[in-house]
Amino acid sequence: MTPATAKETETVSLVNISTEKWPPRHRTYFGSLEVRSPESGETYAITPIRGCTGVMDLGDKRIMEYRITAREIAEDVAREINGDSGEGSFHGVFVAAGPEPTEAELADARQRLEEFQRRLVAAADLEWERTKNPMFITDLERRAARQLGLEKPWLYDPKPLADCPVCAEKIKPGVAVCRSCGAILDREKAAQYGLVVPGRKERAKIPEPQNETAKP
Ligand SMILES: [Zn+2]
Numbered sequence: 001m002t003p004a005t006a007k008e009t010e011t012v013s014l015v016n017i018s019t020e021k022w023p024p025r026h027r028t029y030f031g032s033l034e035v036r037s038p039e040s041g042e043t044y045a046i047t048p049i050r051g052c053t054g055v056m057d058l059g060d061k062r063i064m065e066y067r068i069t070a071r072e073i074a075e076d077v078a079r080e081i082n083g084d085s086g087e088g089s090f091h092g093v094f095v096a097a098g099p100e101p102t103e104a105e106l107a108d109a110r111q112r113l114e115e116f117q118r119r120l121v122a123a124a125d126l127e128w129e130r131t132k133n134p135m136f137i138t139d140l141e142r143r144a145a146r147q148l149g150l151e152k153p154w155l156y157d158p159k160p161l162a163d164c165p166v167c168a169e170k171i172k173p174g175v176a177v178c179r180s181c182g183a184i185l186d187r188e189k190a191a192q193y194g195l196v197v198p199g200r201k202e203r204a205k206i207p208e209p210q211n212e213t214a215k216p
Contacts, residue, residue: 012070014047014077015101017109018092020143025077029054029068035081035093044101049074071095085140090116117144121152128154 016037024032029052036045051070055063074095081093092113096105124141128134137154145152161170169180176189190196 010070011048011050011099012074013096013099013101014049014074014093015044015096015105015109016047016093017044017106017113020091022081022091025080027073027076030073033077035077044106046096046100049077049095088116088119114148117148120144121148121150124152124154128152 014035016035019037021037022035024034026032030050033047033049036047038045049070050073052068052073054066054068056066058064078093078095082090084091090112092109094101094105094109096102101109120138120141121144124137124145127136134154134156142155145155161172163169164171164178164180164183164185166178166183167181169178171178171180171185174186174189176186176193177184177195184190184196187196
């Protein structure tokens with residue numbers, strides 16, 4: 001099928017209350033469409049959607065025009081984005097009845113988004129209880145917890161383990177001392193917990209006395 005052409009008509013408002021960025025949507029009748037996300041300070045963003053006349057190539061130089069209203073296109077895009085994460089998923093995109101969303105429409109969308117996010121967090125809690133493995137927590141679940149302002153033990157991305165430069169044993173990120181060989185990996189942090197004497201430079205200038213005669 002050859003690419004269809006489209007022409008502009010009336011507009012409806014596709015509203016998005018989530019700051020998440022989605023990849024552009026593609027349809028033969030409009031090409032590529034980027035759904036806007038609210039900038040900082042905005043509570044929602046509007047992407048105007050136009051109706052299209054698609055042209056279908058039937059072959060043998062025959063074509064068929066078909067009409068798709070702005071609302072049909074907007075509903076289709078909203079359904080695609082919202083339905084991205086399984087049954088009952090909602091990502092904060094809806095088609096406003098008028099050119100601007102009403103308070104009631106926005107409140108309804110906020111409620112649906114929060115309900116979906118709470119479900120994600122509940123699923124992550126259950127997973128964490130079972131496995132205690134952050135690898136099983138999805139990015140979507142982490143984002144939901146952050147957006148709800150919840151503090152969770154599974155919230156942080158697992159960082160890959162590094163190798164100890166001394167003994168090559170696997171070490172957790174952020175540790176001060178290698179558990180395997182005792183090498184100081186973070187002098188400042190080790191000093192904070194009283195594991196080393198701080199101020200390496202100072203110690204270099206004033207060597208520790210080797211015997212009694214070295215004392216002033
Ligand atoms: Zn080590």
